[in-house]
Amino acid sequence: MDLRNIAIIAHVDHGKTTLVDELLKQSGAFREGQAVAERAMDSNDLERERGITILAKATSVEWKGTRINIVDTPGHADFGGEVERILSMVDGVCLLVDAAEGPMPQTKFVTSKALALGLRPIVVLNKVDKPDAEPDRALNEVFDLFADLGADEDQLDFPHLYASGRAGWASAEPDGPRKSLAPLFDLIVHHVPRPRQIIRKDEPFQMLATTLGADPFIGRILTGRIESGTARTGATVQAISRVGQKIEQFRISKILAFRGLAQTAVDEAEAGDIVTLAGMSKATVSDTIGALAIETPLPSQPIDPPTISVTFGINDSPLAGRDGSKVQSRVIRDRLLKEAESNVAIRVTDTPGGEAFEVAGRGELQMGVLIENMRREGFELSVSRPQVLFREEDGQRMEPIEEVTIDVDDDYTGAVIEKLTGVRRGDLVEMKPAGAGKTRIVAHVPSRGLIGYHGEFLTDTRGTGVLNRLFHGWAPYKGPIPGRRAGALISMEDGVSVAYALFNLEDRGKMFIGAQEQVYQGMIIGEHSRENDLEVNPLKGKKLTNIRASGTDEAVRLTTPVTMSLEQAIAYIDDDELVEVTPKAIRLRKRFLDPHERKRQSRASA
Template sequence: MNKKIINIAVIAHVDAGKSTLVDAFLSQAGVFRANEEVKEQVMDSNDQERERGITIYSKNCAIEYNDYKINIVDTPGHADFSSEVERIMKTVDTVILLVDSSEGPMPQTRFVLSKALELGLKPILLINKIDKKDQRALEVVDEVLELFMELDANDEQLEFKTLFGIAREGIAQYSMDKESKDLSPLFETIIKQVGNYPLELVEQDAQLQISSLAYDSFIGRLGIGRLFKGTLKEGQQVSISKNDGSINREKISGLFVYQGLKRVSVKEAQAGDIVVISGIKDLTIGDTVNNVDKIDPLPPIIIEEPTMSMNFLVNTSPFAGKVGKFVTTRNIKERLDKELEVNVGLKVEALTDSSADGFKVLGRGELHLSVLIESMRREGFELGISRPEVVFKVGPNKEKLEPIEKVIVDVPSEYSGTVINKLNLRKGKMLDMDSDGVRDKVTYSVPTRGLIGFKSEFTNDTRGEGVMVKSLVGYEEYRGPIEGRNNGVLISMASGVSLPYALNNLEDRGILFIGPQVQVYDGMIVGLHSKDNDLEVNPTNAKKLTNTRSSGTDDAIKLTPPRKFTLEEALDFIEWDELVEVTPDDVRLRKKWLSSNERKQHRNDPH
């Protein structure tokens, strides 16, 4: 029973170095064996996290430093996973705010910092990557101080400690000119600021709030949270105060704490520690665990509402069921119900349209929902996904409100005019512009719906040299209609296999999405039309043979490589009358109504 327990969270914008800092914590605390091969960003254990290079799910680990146990929570930096950040804040004593020495505070920095300040936490600022050639660490400290003041930090919070470091090399130092060899200055600062968990709370009645959920195939659902008061024992009878006010009596069958990267079983856990309990089937986030005869529920954890929705439909294409294992409404419902148990930023509603077979899924953004779709695809699901739509609200005067995002773009000066023009067309409002003669940094306020499909355009317009970051700032009055995609699409009017001869003839019509020898069906989208209308084409058309043929008549046809879509790009591309067909092997584009006659009937129906 180690009574010196400290809980910390590492918060920052995407790519500031959170997971790298946690790697350094674990390494210097001796968690890894001397001969152990360790991956970078060891906490990013999920396949998609490693592929995308971002943290999606907050995760726990624990290290020993001197006679202290320090629980560390690695949090996501992307705005779409903010629900992961919100509930974790309640379980920690302090946060390490990581800021890039050249970028300074970014939009997501503001969000995660505001959550910490609202809960009364006093952050420790670590200016990371001070080895960069363009570092401006001291200026960045002033920018962070201004951000604290903008967020109404109290006097104590404004007296935050500042350190400088290189997370990749595991170095933290008290000042720019006071060099260090390891993270000792950061460890010492944490201990000095937080101190011991109050011992008198250990003697009180147990109080644990569930802040996240996990699932183990052997022992079932796991509830994770901080034990604020008292002690809990394996096999103990407890009362569970639910978010709806009801109280259940349950038994804790398993009790665990974190040790390094592992979850270890213990007989007893004490106040201050982050613990994991098993054996309670219907445990949900926000539930409070107390002693049976001493019920003392904590306020429920409130998560911000979703801002975007997509319809997850049963795949109705002619290729349905050829690859996937899970293709029915029941399969999809069971999987979404399972996701709801652990993904608190998600909501699922039944579709009101009787002609559609599926569910309306609401989340915190395109990335939040596309990560779920990608997970389902890899698990063997087949889905038809509709165009992303924002979630509108009604204001106090019955006015229509829509989600607004703050967008910061950093682009070479030669491309800034194009980007500014595009953002203006998407109902954006310029807030600030700064230039050093080579690159322009432009800040905009843009409706979320105006940013759907903008990312790929932005990459093309800036030749891949532009950087764009965005974060939700709230809801404002509806800014009016936004023009959609300017081009129509090429729609296959036949089923079969695409042939080089047919595709060669179609290249003059636009940009193709498929190559030769690809299975197509009637209603499948095979390319982007060069004009603004949809065009029905036959990619399976073969060259007619004649009786006489001379040598050299059939030279090899050279086709332009087709444009390939990632899942996110496909979701950005489609219009209201189109779907993305997602299977374990393929991501295809199709019309919602496959036959030409059906499309004519619904031509003017945007619903």
């Protein structure tokens, strides 16, 4: 059967996974009347809840005698480690762009990787049936983006289609027939080249592992594209690391090929096809799986370095061990090392004491997803504020810079620019009207300045602004950036919070807890209205007497407490604070000092 391998690239919420749903339906991958969940490719619980693609996944459809392997890539730059590996498996890319928004930062990130590999793109202008769609403007912006990214003449001469993924149609003209996605299928078959590996099917077997997984029945599994030769069930092969070290020999116990949403066991697979192999015990991502005669590994794509780090430690609060079952440091360490093995964009190192672990990655969202997965698995841990990773170049301290793209109502433009360029030491790059009373702002801001900024940004724009960020490069250190200005309200007692006490504390600032919640000494229960921290007593009840007076026994009405998500809590805390994460709760607290350190600090303050 003729074969095509293609990846679909899009910014978050531009309709990529919805389009794949329609491709599967119209190709006949589902039987008549089969119940299929919406956004079928987003199989992970967190993906379905957040509406984003986190893990790269492959599927396969058949169209007029051609099998098309489709890879759904993450749209967020924090999960770029997935994207960089997955692009090495395909021979073409389909760039999906919202006809109203145009190309956005994550579009730029993934597209730059695809163009650098020499892949020729197909551009699909999606959501052209929206009232505010401007497909011609979006198409011009895509061309400008390709030119800025250094595309060659073949890549700039890209074919394009107008489409609506939700409605399930594509057309070569804006006002053309709106019947089905057949024009997209035909364009993929004619524009994307056949895998060049097919001509090497008589050579020894070689495959570069790009994603690692685990199956409860067949164990460790690796997915990749066969670069040469034929893989056969039962054959003995070897794994070679990216530096040429031989890791292990093993027998291929099973070969799984993508057929629709499912994977089907096959006896053999030829060069050019994307398959999953089972049987290995040590081989991992970026290793070459090959015949025993192979001596040198296949070249693998370099991964962009991490830009932030977060310290994971055991939960040592007074409420530790009540919700979770996995609380020991060795269990947390094993889980983090397992994550680093499958996700090459994460790096784990032990701290000197051995009780905490420094996890370096791409961004706050990537860390938030990892922590959320761990708490759902029953882990309890404490997490520090994200720290930016610096590096030295020619004796100069360099820090990561991010490109921030903001769409905001015209009324709030001044406040946003003042915060980015003044307080957070960013540089304004571009500012232009975005239509419908909105302005698009592009700025280069230090990663340090963006930690904890998103909540402030939503407040400044009354929740109407949209902020996207992308790693831009390294620049000389830009000087100190002030952190959170407000202090914290800290509990000075252990027990259960009382409504009367919280009501009297509302004048002091915003509360993070409600009545009848468990608190302990050192726990942050609110944000102080001033810059200093304040110890308060949330357990103090009303003094009772035997005299009743009119109006004194009315029910206390509390203001609704501020509830933070995991990412908001991590970005909110200061350097001397931690987030306590359990399967049932997210709490903020001060770092607990050992008795000697506490005594030393009290002497210094005296």
